[in-house]
Amino acid sequence: MQFIGKYDPLKNEKIQILDNQGNIINNNIEFDISDETLIEAYKIMNLSRKQDEFQNIVQRQGRLLSFLSSSGQEACEVAYAMSMEKGVDWLSPGYRNNAAWLASGIPVRNIMLYWTGNEFGGQSPEGINVLPPNIIIGSQYSQAAGLAFGEKYLNKKGVVLTTTGDGGMSEGEVYESMNFAQLHNLPVIFICENNKWAISTPYSKSTKSLNIAVKAIASGTPSLIVDGNDFLACYAVIQECLKFCREGNGPVFIEFDTYRLGAHSSSDNPDVYRPKDEFEKAKLDDPLTRMKNYLVEKGIWSKKKQEALDSEQFEFLKTEFEWAEKNKDYPVSDVFDYIYDQKPDFLVEQLAEAKTFYPDNENKFGGDK
């Protein structure tokens, strides 16, 4: 183990490999990542960023309900989600995890379908253990603890990853979950994506603690602080944490130090509360720029490749969105069908009444499975 137990959150130590220009500044860290994986990760990061930009446009046109963007947080989200073993590990996410959803294999069209208002979009395809977006902050942590209990009890080898923001770390359930996971020695990675803002509430008004990672210490959970905009550091740490959990050492906590570059949601205007100079400074730490510089420096990426990728991804997003828009409607029975395993009589009656008001819409979609 090169991180767990060695980096001390009480000393406020942060794990970093790349500086914000993309230069390697820490040669002591060993990790193994192929060029293909680097390119793949970068492409997903770029796709998520482009998706945010695209969705902002269509949202303003009134074609998308709302969404919460991952812009600024792509490095850590892609690092942890692409490290999960498909069909084995679990992700119990919040609502701001677009890049993680993409990296875990959820088709972009499903995500778009969700934000256009069709709940099938929240259903992960066969063989991908990702829970639908969780809107109530904090509960994803306790669900993760329960999922991990199942993994251990059933002798499966999955690790559960769950994530919340710096604001969410004030919820009591967060501590309750780490305490429970620690008591039962469960394979779960608790993540905080500290993007410095909880809607308009700054980090300084959420907590007086030295950093977020120290909050895990009271439950006995080892914790780490990582530069969340540094893909290499995030990736190296997540590999170690997955191994730590798989080997039966219990839970671990990671604070990814990052920044929310976008608005809180599509109906929020951060210019009202966010200091301009803080934002300008944060942009210099953009994880995409950093990663791109590093790849260019390494000789595996170029301006030309970037231009091609941007236009290819833009076209792809356009087609996928148009598909989602066309498939977003569902018949009235859909909102009655999944409440109980079998419809009780009162729902059968209510559905029959509802159907007289809403003629059958055959455009029923079951997600991209």
Added chain:
Amino acid sequence: MKTLNNIKAVNEALDIAMEKWNEVIVFGEDVGYEGGVFRATEGLQKKYGEERCFDAPISESLFIGAAIGMAMNKLKPVVELQFLELGMASLQNILGHMGRVRNRSRGKYPAPIVVRTPMGGGIRALELHSGAIEAVFAHTPGIKVIIPSTPYDTKGLLLAAIESNDPVIILEPTKLYRAFKQEVPEGYYTVPIGEAAYIFEGNDLTIVTYGSQTVDCQKAVEEYESKNPNVTIELIDLRTIKPWDKKMIIESVKKTGRLLVVHEAVKSFSVSSEIIATVNEEAFGYLKAPPMRCTGYDIVIPLESGETYHQPTKEKILSKINQLIEYEF
């Protein structure tokens, strides 16, 4: 056959379920070593080990959240909340997640959890130990709510709940835990969720009740009938609050023309509101008197000295029976 009280019936059902299904996990405050403050889980840890029956830290919100995670991962958690109203922190997960995850995931992640907890008053308890907030749960889509009153039903309904693919809340009347015993079949059997049961059959008045009021109603009916030999009263134990047995109650009201609903929960926006509204919608033409109710008042439940002010009593029930039988349009 075995003679059991209600708490032993709970214990036996859990034992049978844990024996039958390896996925059943029982946890909550003090349920492991001691077997719970009411001893509902007595002996289970010893028999099935600490992994399957354990003491949880006092974190009620986590209980249900973790149970949801377990259930999504194919386990069958049976969670005990030590006291209904001391488990308020769990409401966030019960109302916000437990009843919704099936729909949210469009059927991919059902959350078949059983939550059991003592409920109701008449037990001379501290504040927040006597609440009857079944309407809160019944009001929430996706959840089933059971309030058994006899050992036979307690065992059979608990096993049905564990078998169910939906989340179920079982509210166990604390007052009845050790109030009486009944012969109960050994081994596995279920009582169907959603079916009410006749305690008495009759022709002139339907009384619908559940939980500890089944006992008070029984006494009131016996007393009334002994003084009024030409009147017979149909007494129904609802057993399941949601989905409730509309068919049986409507049929009964069509026969008797009179309805009284009895429960200790506060009057406004309650189970009786729902039943009476439905009877008005579906059997109005059969009514010989306006449907009435005998319930707790809309007050904070008083401590021991004032406890009976709040609760339906035999006298209060008798007075309503009189009003209904003698009512003239």
